[in-house]
Amino acid sequence: MSTNPGTSKLVRPTPFTPKRPVSTSTSMERLRATVTPNPILASTHKKYKAPISNDVRSRTHLRTNSSKPTTLAPVPGSRPSSPTKSDNGRPRTPGTPRRGTTPDPSMARATSEMDVSNVDPEEVLVDYQTVEPADVSLGEMDEAWLKTMQADHGKEDKVMVSVRMKPDSKSAWNPSISTNTVELDPTHARQPTSFTFDAILTGSANKPIFTTVARSHVVAAMEGFNAVIFAYGQTASGKTYTLSGSEAEPGIIPRAMRQVFSYIRRTETREYLLRCSYLEIYNEQIHDLLAPPGAPNKVELQGGTVNGEIILAPLREEVVTSIKAVKDVLKRGESHRRTACTDWNERSSRSHSIFRLVIESRERADTATNSSPSPVSGRATPSGRQTPGPGGNYGGPRLQSRDGRSVQTSVLSLIDLAGSEKATSDKERTREGKYINTSLLTLGTVIGKLSDNATKQKNDHIPFRDSKLTRLLQPSLSGNARISVICTINPDPSAIAESTSTLLFAKRVKGVKLHAQKKEIVDTDALIERYRKEIDDLKRRLEEKENMLDDGKEEEKTLKKRRMSAQEKADESQAMQDLQSRIQQLTKLILTSQTVTDEAAGGPAGESRPVSPIKVDFDMSPYQLHQELLTARLQLSSQATQILSLEAALEAAGAVESSAPSDASDKDKTIQDQTKTIEEQAKRIRELENTRFTREASPSREDMEREHRDWSSKFDEEKKKREEKERWAEELVRQLEKEKWIRTKLEEERRALAAFVSKFDSLGMGSTIPASNMSTPVSSPAGRRRSSVAAGSISIQLTGFGDPTSSSTSPLRLPEGHIYAGVPSLLEQMPEEAWVLGDVSFDDESMSMAGTEEKVPSVAGGMKGHVKGSGTVRFATSVDILGGKENVHPF
Numbered sequence: 001m002s003t004n005p006g007t008s009k010l011v012r013p014t015p016f017t018p019k020r021p022v023s024t025s026t027s028m029e030r031l032r033a034t035v036t037p038n039p040i041l042a043s044t045h046k047k048y049k050a051p052i053s054n055d056v057r058s059r060t061h062l063r064t065n066s067s068k069p070t071t072l073a074p075v076p077g078s079r080p081s082s083p084t085k086s087d088n089g090r091p092r093t094p095g096t097p098r099r100g101t102t103p104d105p106s107m108a109r110a111t112s113e114m115d116v117s118n119v120d121p122e123e124v125l126v127d128y129q130t131v132e133p134a135d136v137s138l139g140e141m142d143e144a145w146l147k148t149m150q151a152d153h154g155k156e157d158k159v160m161v162s163v164r165m166k167p168d169s170k171s172a173w174n175p176s177i178s179t180n181t182v183e184l185d186p187t188h189a190r191q192p193t194s195f196t197f198d199a200i201l202t203g204s205a206n207k208p209i210f211t212t213v214a215r216s217h218v219v220a221a222m223e224g225f226n227a228v229i230f231a232y233g234q235t236a237s238g239k240t241y242t243l244s245g246s247e248a249e250p251g252i253i254p255r256a257m258r259q260v261f262s263y264i265r266r267t268e269t270r271e272y273l274l275r276c277s278y279l280e281i282y283n284e285q286i287h288d289l290l291a292p293p294g295a296p297n298k299v300e301l302q303g304g305t306v307n308g309e310i311i312l313a314p315l316r317e318e319v320v321t322s323i324k325a326v327k328d329v330l331k332r333g334e335s336h337r338r339t340a341c342t343d344w345n346e347r348s349s350r351s352h353s354i355f356r357l358v359i360e361s362r363e364r365a366d367t368a369t370n371s372s373p374s375p376v377s378g379r380a381t382p383s384g385r386q387t388p389g390p391g392g393n394y395g396g397p398r399l400q401s402r403d404g405r406s407v408q409t410s411v412l413s414l415i416d417l418a419g420s421e422k423a424t425s426d427k428e429r430t431r432e433g434k435y436i437n438t439s440l441l442t443l444g445t446v447i448g449k450l451s452d453n454a455t456k457q458k459n460d461h462i463p464f465r466d467s468k469l470t471r472l473l474q475p476s477l478s479g480n481a482r483i484s485v486i487c488t489i490n491p492d493p494s495a496i497a498e499s500t501s502t503l504l505f506a507k508r509v510k511g512v513k514l515h516a517q518k519k520e521i522v523d524t525d526a527l528i529e530r531y532r533k534e535i536d537d538l539k540r541r542l543e544e545k546e547n548m549l550d551d552g553k554e555e556e557k558t559l560k561k562r563r564m565s566a567q568e569k570a571d572e573s574q575a576m577q578d579l580q581s582r583i584q585q586l587t588k589l590i591l592t593s594q595t596v597t598d599e600a601a602g603g604p605a606g607e608s609r610p611v612s613p614i615k616v617d618f619d620m621s622p623y624q625l626h627q628e629l630l631t632a633r634l635q636l637s638s639q640a641t642q643i644l645s646l647e648a649a650l651e652a653a654g655a656v657e658s659s660a661p662s663d664a665s666d667k668d669k670t671i672q673d674q675t676k677t678i679e680e681q682a683k684r685i686r687e688l689e690n691t692r693f694t695r696e697a698s699p700s701r702e703d704m705e706r707e708h709r710d711w712s713s714k715f716d717e718e719k720k721k722r723e724e725k726e727r728w729a730e731e732l733v734r735q736l737e738k739e740k741w742i743r744t745k746l747e748e749e750r751r752a753l754a755a756f757v758s759k760f761d762s763l764g765m766g767s768t769i770p771a772s773n774m775s776t777p778v779s780s781p782a783g784r785r786r787s788s789v790a791a792g793s794i795s796i797q798l799t800g801f802g803d804p805t806s807s808s809t810s811p812l813r814l815p816e817g818h819i820y821a822g823v824p825s826l827l828e829q830m831p832e833e834a835w836v837l838g839d840v841s842f843d844d845e846s847m848s849m850a851g852t853e854e855k856v857p858s859v860a861g862g863m864k865g866h867v868k869g870s871g872t873v874r875f876a877t878s879v880d881i882l883g884g885k886e887n888v889h890p891f
């Protein structure tokens, strides 16, 4: 690891891991020997691990000295009364009221001498003449650098992210300054782990750190852009050292302040009003570090935002005019900050601290080019609009825009975050640690989502409201600021996990996109004048264009128009449209500005002239104004198109020439009339379209209803049919059941009869079967009757079954359960060709023919048997069956 050669190797008072409690005696001595203590910090330096309660801090003893009521921030609009210019003409830095006799002289210095509510901003302006040479840092802003840097403003749309490694003899990380990469040493890495950022910083010297990561942001703030610089990292990794530094190595905050004064000294054309505030977020509560001792110091973050700004109230702002004044403010704020000795850091910040410098500037009166009084109607020039503030909760005075000199406002925020840490044995520290970690976690989530939204072009919700820190940073993180983040890491191998987490945070921050905009508070009269001039100019250009076309005789004009290509005509008409749109827009803006001005001056706004339909908020950011402008332009352009078409129509009707107005105002009137007509026509068209739509829509609705009705009746019909079929099916089933029942009954009867017959036969009484029980016997010429059937037909018709007359055509059906009894030679003459088909078999004959066609052997001697199964006996030739049909009986 390469470190700054000038670095005095600092021995860490404790290893990062909290396992071993700090040994204050040796480590502190070593520390004191290596680092010159910062006198600012020394006053509150905690040497021993002791609980710090916000109520038991230095303010407690100061409270006893409090005799005068505290004056808080002025209500905007209250006139400053007592100028504070010192005898030598140089403005004196105001402070808080002196509290009578103070036993502690250092604290007497820390409390302020002046009530800021009584400061006239005009009296405390800083310009190149008032800056003391001693307040200036020489050589930090050469012209060439400044030029490149200024060219970068507006282009830069990413957060500047740098990593600062604290000097350590055993480092687990290898920094590469040339490639801006930091890599985890392979001995500690399972896989290659490296990160690349905008800068990798090492060593103890704070000057190069300032130059690399903060200088350009400070200049951006001086030029009207909001700027935020913050340090992020685990506890004891060097955040406070980077931001505040020590007497020997001043950090970013003191260097930035010097830079501010250097900038003012080299900028001869502007004058500045500088106001500081200093606050901290401790256990999710915001405290004003500059609140006078004994005064309430809780600051509330109010509901919404004003023009994208967060409202903090009540927050004290103090005007500063010199480095000394800034130092005083810092010292006072530092003395109120919550720090404590933890397992890892002798003087650990227990809160997030935010030092804010509000920079307001305007062109100096003697250099302003537009310093002539406003020509707007003999009215007295109204004072410029006040810097938007939370209804008197901001503390400091505001710079007013004067004589057309607009006021530029920006805020430089320098933030020292509390460090993420592990749990400690001390209860109070653990509680603080929880708040710290939670808010840092939210910061990480917010940054992650912002970066995600930027890369994936999404617009997901960002949980800014989940912590005070993110809520406070919302305007900046949302993009309206130049941001520089310094991630500090402790390179000790015992802190690899924490350092990796910090580096991952840094990587996410890199993805956040910014679009910082300047904020300018404009003098409305000057603005109106600017609009008027622009309108005059536009009207002149419009007339020129029209004259160009109208010059010459009628034939020449026609020729001119014919000569113009279609493209030229379109361009020309577009240019004229643009001019007219702009004129209308500016006219509206003038009306709005005048309304606003009159209202602000308590005048009878809107009585003598129409109030513009568009209310322009002059406190809107240029970006917002631009958006408004685009929307307005779009509207105007569509109206202008309508006007043009109407003009074309009128021209075609030959009406324009005769009624064409001669001067611009008449033309404006005509345009207005025409616009009105167009609007009426457009309204009429809309009505017609609506009617048409209604008309077109109603038949289709009827159709739909009719169709619906048709379908419903069809459905009902189908349903009816189905129900009928179901009824019919049920009826069939019922009949079937009945049939089955009848058949069963018949079957039972038949079986009973067959049994009877069989018994009868066995008794040798076959000839005595009563004819009534059987079918009517076929009459036979002889005693042994012979029944003759044709080939392929039945030879036997079972008694009681079937129709005897059809016996010649039907095959012999032998239903199961019939027997052939009492017939000595039923098929005596059956020829060989006889075939039996079907599943028929007989008990005691070799006539098993189940399922297959089989040739039936001649049956000599008749047969007697019980038919099993049903089937058909088919005969190929005529068969004489002895005994006739009557010999076959049901079983």
Ligand SMILES: Nc1ncnc2c1ncn2[C@@H]1O[C@H](COP(=O)(O)OP(=O)(O)OP(=O)(O)O)[C@@H](O)[C@H]1O
Pocket: 010, 031, 035, 165, 166, 167, 203, 204, 205, 233, 234, 235, 236, 237, 238, 239, 240, 241, 242, 345, 347, 348, 349, 350, 417, 418, 419, 420, 488
């Ligand atoms: N780059 C550095 N060079 C020399 N000393 C350093 C450096 N960074 C930090 N230190 C020393 O390390 C100690 C811890 O640093 P510091 O208090 O700035 O850490 P921190 O990140 O602010 O911690 P915390 O989050 O607990 O407030 C201090 O004694 C400081 O002087």
